[in-house]
Amino acid sequence: MDQSTKLCARCGIAPRNSSLRSYCVDCKRALAQESRDRRGQWKKPQPYCSRCGNERTGRHPSYCVECWRIKREERLTEPCSRCGRERDPADTARTVYCHDCWRDWWLRRKYGLTSEQYEQMLAKQDGRCRICRTEANGRTWHVDHNHETGIVRGILCDNCNRGLGHFKDDADLLRRAAD
Numbered sequence: 001m002d003q004s005t006k007l008c009a010r011c012g013i014a015p016r017n018s019s020l021r022s023y024c025v026d027c028k029r030a031l032a033q034e035s036r037d038r039r040g041q042w043k044k045p046q047p048y049c050s051r052c053g054n055e056r057t058g059r060h061p062s063y064c065v066e067c068w069r070i071k072r073e074e075r076l077t078e079p080c081s082r083c084g085r086e087r088d089p090a091d092t093a094r095t096v097y098c099h100d101c102w103r104d105w106w107l108r109r110k111y112g113l114t115s116e117q118y119e120q121m122l123a124k125q126d127g128r129c130r131i132c133r134t135e136a137n138g139r140t141w142h143v144d145h146n147h148e149t150g151i152v153r154g155i156l157c158d159n160c161n162r163g164l165g166h167f168k169d170d171a172d173l174l175r176r177a178a179d
Contacts, residue, residue, distance in 0.1 A: 006112025009105060022109040111143050111152050118143070122155050130154030
């Protein structure tokens with residue numbers, strides 16, 4: 001997939017004339033505007049907790065430590081904000097999205113791929129690694145891509161991905177190792 005067909009991680013449409021990796025120009029501007037307050041300044045921490053009104057403690061800019069813990073627990077029980085499905089209560093790493101929506105967001109942001117495109121690539125490879133042709137064996141798949149151009153080349157097993165990483169995507173080093 002080339003650079004011109006990457007999709008925006010926020011709106012999911014192909015960005016027009018964008019050199020940004022994960023967002024189209026309009027979404028990037030909207031995100032920047034949302035993160036500023038009315039005066040155009042970056043938000044500063046409040047002196048008091050916006051939930052209980054007590055003096056704010058901790059690093060969160062709006063809540064004290066106790067209210068932030070309560071808020072976090074509430075967020076863990078809410079459904080996925082993207083698809084509305086119930087989330088796995090054991091998944092505390094992603095507090096807004098379910099695993100499937102998070103994976104779709106991450107693939108779009110990092111590689112410009114949708115989950116459907118990822119699954120199609122894996123199906124074209126018969127569910128096997130692009131290089132060694134083995135199955136995943138319980139390990140995760142990795143998206144192989146050119147680090148300079150961002151072009152996706154295929155789906156690799158853990159071992160082949162690490163091997164290419166150690167050779168720094170250098171074809172000459174690989175040829176010398178093969179010789």
